[in-house]
Amino acid sequence: MKIVAIRETTLDMAEATRNAAVGFGRMTASVAVVEVETTAGHRVRGYAIDSPGRYASGAVLRERLAPRVLAADPAAYLDASGTLPDPWKIRALAMRDEKPGGHGERAAAMGLLDGAIWDLIGKLQDKPLWAVLRGPKLGTPQVPVYATCGFYRGEDDLEKLRDELERAVDLGFDTVKIKGGAIDLDADRKRIDAALEYLGGKAKLALDCNATMTLNDARLFLSAIADLPIAWVEEPVDPLDYDAHRALAAEFAVPLGTGENLYSAADARNLLRHGGLRPERDLLQFDIGLGHGLVEYLRIVAEAEDAGWLRENFVPHVGYRFALQVAAGLGLGRHEVGPFQRIAYRPAMAGACALPGDAPGIGWEADPAFASLFAALDR
Amino acid sequence: MKIVAIRETTLDMAEATRNAAVGFGRMTASVAVVEVETTAGHRVRGYAIDSPGRYASGAVLRERLAPRVLAADPAAYLDASGTLPDPWKIRALAMRDEKPGGHGERAAAMGLLDGAIWDLIGKLQDKPLWAVLRGPKLGTPQVPVYATCGFYRGEDDLEKLRDELERAVDLGFDTVKIKGGAIDLDADRKRIDAALEYLGGKAKLALDCNATMTLNDARLFLSAIADLPIAWVEEPVDPLDYDAHRALAAEFAVPLGTGENLYSAADARNLLRHGGLRPERDLLQFDIGLGHGLVEYLRIVAEAEDAGWLRENFVPHVGYRFALQVAAGLGLGRHEVGPFQRIAYRPAMAGACALPGDAPGIGWEADPAFASLFAALDR
Numbered sequence: 072m073k074i075v076a077i078r079e080t081t082l083d084m085a086e087a088t089r090n091a092a093v094g095f096g097r098m099t100a101s102v103a104v105v106e107v108e109t110t111a112g113h114r115v116r117g118y119a120i121d122s123p124g125r126y127a128s129g130a131v132l133r134e135r136l137a138p139r140v141l142a143a144d145p146a147a148y149l150d151a152s153g154t155l156p157d158p159w160k161i162r163a164l165a166m167r168d169e170k171p172g173g174h175g176e177r178a179a180a181m182g183l184l185d186g187a188i189w190d191l192i193g194k195l196q197d198k199p200l201w202a203v204l205r206g207p208k209l210g211t212p213q214v215p216v217y218a219t220c221g222f223y224r225g226e227d228d229l230e231k232l233r234d235e236l237e238r239a240v241d242l243g244f245d246t247v248k249i250k251g252g253a254i255d256l257d258a259d260r261k262r263i264d265a266a267l268e269y270l271g272g273k274a275k276l277a278l279d280c281n282a283t284m285t286l287n288d289a290r291l292f293l294s295a296i297a298d299l300p301i302a303w304v305e306e307p308v309d310p311l312d313y314d315a316h317r318a319l320a321a322e323f324a325v326p327l328g329t330g331e332n333l334y335s336a337a338d339a340r341n342l343l344r345h346g347g348l349r350p351e352r353d354l355l356q357f358d359i360g361l362g363h364g365l366v367e368y369l370r371i372v373a374e375a376e377d378a379g380w381l382r383e384n385f386v387p388h389v390g391y392r393f394a395l396q397v398a399a400g401l402g403l404g405r406h407e408v409g410p411f412q413r414i415a416y417r418p419a420m421a422g423a424c425a426l427p428g429d430a431p432g433i434g435w436e437a438d439p440a441f442a443s444l445f446a447a448l449d450r
Numbered sequence: 451m452k453i454v455a456i457r458e459t460t461l462d463m464a465e466a467t468r469n470a471a472v473g474f475g476r477m478t479a480s481v482a483v484v485e486v487e488t489t490a491g492h493r494v495r496g497y498a499i500d501s502p503g504r505y506a507s508g509a510v511l512r513e514r515l516a517p518r519v520l521a522a523d524p525a526a527y528l529d530a531s532g533t534l535p536d537p538w539k540i541r542a543l544a545m546r547d548e549k550p551g552g553h554g555e556r557a558a559a560m561g562l563l564d565g566a567i568w569d570l571i572g573k574l575q576d577k578p579l580w581a582v583l584r585g586p587k588l589g590t591p592q593v594p595v596y597a598t599c600g601f602y603r604g605e606d607d608l609e610k611l612r613d614e615l616e617r618a619v620d621l622g623f624d625t626v627k628i629k630g631g632a633i634d635l636d637a638d639r640k641r642i643d644a645a646l647e648y649l650g651g652k653a654k655l656a657l658d659c660n661a662t663m664t665l666n667d668a669r670l671f672l673s674a675i676a677d678l679p680i681a682w683v684e685e686p687v688d689p690l691d692y693d694a695h696r697a698l699a700a701e702f703a704v705p706l707g708t709g710e711n712l713y714s715a716a717d718a719r720n721l722l723r724h725g726g727l728r729p730e731r732d733l734l735q736f737d738i739g740l741g742h743g744l745v746e747y748l749r750i751v752a753e754a755e756d757a758g759w760l761r762e763n764f765v766p767h768v769g770y771r772f773a774l775q776v777a778a779g780l781g782l783g784r785h786e787v788g789p790f791q792r793i794a795y796r797p798a799m800a801g802a803c804a805l806p807g808d809a810p811g812i813g814w815e816a817d818p819a820f821a822s823l824f825a826a827l828d829r
Contacts, residue, residue, distance in 0.1 A: 172711030175554015
């Protein structure tokens with residue numbers, strides 16, 4: 072088996088929405104394909120796509136990581152059988168001559184390469200990725216999900232919010248998340264009260280503040296919603312301000328979620344060491360693809376388990392079908408679904424759980440929301 | 451005044467050398483220009499260049515940061531006089547719709563834009579940048595420097611080491627730094643002993659380990675050199691492993707330096723909060739350009755001063771003439787010079803100090819090592 076091509080392109084992910092940190096009017100993301108030729112002469116393709124929110128990272132893949140892999144002797148990246156790529160060897164090859172620290176766009180580019188390799192590993196064994204990760208003895212897993220809705224909109228904000236929440240309940244979701252943490256606390260509280268009213272107790276409500284509040288603003292926000300039944304509050308403060316997380320976890324009972332803007336095991340370790348988060352209630356939301364990929368994520372999960380965290384604490388940021396397969400394979404707590412975003416991601420569901428399916432690899436081609444996005448890569 | 455163009459290109463920075471973390475065989479860096487048209491109709495250009503080691507970051511500048519600035523009304527980025535760009539406004543504009551955290555290639559691209567703006571601010575006032583930062587009452591500053599030499603080489607390693615150290619002493623340097631932290635402790639110790647012999651007491655010796663040792667390997671390394679007169683040891687462990695820094699600072703007397711792979715005020719704050727470093731001896735080596743630029747650096751310096759650190763503790767990573775101007779203007783401890791690297795940077799010196807000169811702005815055009823590098827941008 073030999074890697075014969077690594078290609079990427081940039082997707083337009085623009086939407087007329089915003090969260091507390093960013094507007095999505097010029098948002099982009101990368102999609103990538105890794106193509107291999109098997110010893111029998113067949114071509115097989117593995118695909119990957121970024122979670123939205125951090126822009127395309129294709130230049131790093133194109134200029135640095137891909138040339139290192141393509142220049143290597145296949146022996147340097149094949150596993151012991153000689154028929155499968157070894158994701159750990161690919162990672163080491165692609166990241167050769169890269170300094171430690173500074174985990175930004177590079178982490179996302181590495182995650183694209185890693186995600187496409189895991190897709191290939193499933194396809195080359197004719198197994199869905201969750202079965203590769205979980206082993207053959209367990210039945211088809213079902214993964215609890217939640218629906219991300221309620222981005223801020225300049226026009227018709229509350230009408231769109233009501234429409235999305237009602238449709239999410241109709242689709243079967245028992246938990247939804249909306250944006251919070253905008254400057255005006257009163258307006259935010261009214262919007263949250265409205266969301267609870269629209270849901271009418273049919274689904275739990277979580278809030279996502281996108282990390283722009285100061286510690287004191289976060290205290291005011293959490294105090295203002297302390298009487299409400301909120302499932303969790305995401306990113307109340309800067310993702311790197313571990314002391315602020317420690318303070319909020321000590322002062323407020325509501326579960327906290329964070330980690331989607333920390334892109335390495337080194338950063339994740341710091342959050343667990345210094346952030347004062349509580350394994351009995353808080354959520355670890357590291358993004359698998361934006362954070363170097365599954366090789367790094369497996370290390371983060373293992374280290375967190377050693378520190379007393381459970382698989383249920385892990386609720387990866389977006390990641391679409393890749394995150395679904397990993398959540399199913401590893402038995403993670405919950406999977407994020409954005410059914411009303413520019414990519415209308417709607418995995419097959421059974422009740423309030425998503426089903427990763429039996430398609431080999433990650434199953435991107437079997438999902439109409441993604442199949443067409445990868446077409447531009449299939450030269 | 452109006453910004454009319456922002457351009458960048460990638461420089462080949464390849465060298466047949468390595469440190470403990472990376473080889474430089476395919477190294478690149480970005481250069482950038484910001485061109486303004488004054489109200490009198492004159493065109494003025496500000497320049498910036500990355501420190502080497504992290505590859506070019508031009509795609510982020512080209513795809514995200516520059517279009518935001520170029521699309522803005524000049525009123526959004528001019529200072530109160532209307533004649534100068536305001537670096538804080540430029541920063542906010544360029545970073546609009548960027549999420550917190552993940553400070554990697556984006557931080558370097560922002561640093562290019564920031565550096566070019568500061569060059570313009572000097573030129574538009576006909577003052578060297580150090581005088582803009584320092585105010586008019588102080589005389590021409592002199593900045594203590596050290597020479598970075600002794601990268602690992604596959605061939606003739608010790609001969610090249612001897613040659614560089616002797617030439618550094620001849621050039622007037624009273625402090626030099628060589629690489630350390632390679633796997634084989636005995637070979638490293640022999641190389642360090644040789645360097646001390648070559649220097650013959652004419653210059654102090656510092657060591658740069660480039661952040662690849664585990665905590666225990668770092669303990670072995672620091673124990674193995676504990677009897678030697680070493681000025682400081684740089685990056686013994688991963689830049690994000692604050693607990694490991696804390697352990698080493700508690701166990702070893704030698705001054706430690708770190709920070710060149712931390713690219714934001716949030717990361718710098720974590721190092722100072724959690725890293726256990728000692729203001730009476732340790733060095734803070736944040737890279738001004740790779741870490742969002744001078745706007746961010748001024749914030750880091752101010753916060754560190756509040757925490758008991760002195761300007762003398764700040765020894766920025768590379769940065770060339772931009773870092774020299776900032777060190778002169780702010781009165782920082784020392785400036786890094788690489789006289790024998792691919793860009794043979796040799797600022798004018800008086801004794802063992804570098805002189806930033808009187809050229810307006812940063813003075814790139816007056817320095818033959820840089821003038822030609824920016825030529826490709828001058829369409």
